Amino acid sequence: MTKIEKDIYEALEKKYGRPHQVTVCIEELAELTKVLTKYLRNNQISLMMVIEEIADVEICLTQMRIFFDMKNGVNFFKDFKVRRLQKFYIEGDLK
Numbered sequence: 001m002t003k004i005e006k007d008i009y010e011a012l013e014k015k016y017g018r019p020h021q022v023t024v025c026i027e028e029l030a031e032l033t034k035v036l037t038k039y040l041r042n043n044q045i046s047l048m049m050v051i052e053e054i055a056d057v058e059i060c061l062t063q064m065r066i067f068f069d070m071k072n073g074v075n076f077f078k079d080f081k082v083r084r085l086q087k088f089y090i091e092g093d094l095k
Contacts, residue, residue: 001062009063018067025060032057 013021032053039045065071088094 005062006066009066012063013067021060021063021067025057025064028053028056028060 032050035045035049035053039050065074085094
């Protein structure tokens with residue numbers, strides 16, 4: 001993440017407040033859930049809509065990492081969970 005991105009996320013928090021930005025993140029997560037459900041249900045949703053919602057969620061998750069100063073914690077658990085998936089794959093449980 002660039003310094004300008006971090007500055008933007010911090011400015012959003014300062015202007016709107018953390019509770020508001022957390023609410024926006026929850027809303028974006030719900031929008032992604034809705035788009036993915038519609039995509040699976042009847043394929044009425046374009047791939048571009050899925051891509052756009054994923055981008056929104058990734059932006060919000062980056063904000064949450066900054067707001068809660070949890071970059072290292074998130075990376076620790078991501079690495080742990082990916083290694084666990086790798087073990088399942090190697091053992092043949094995912095093949």
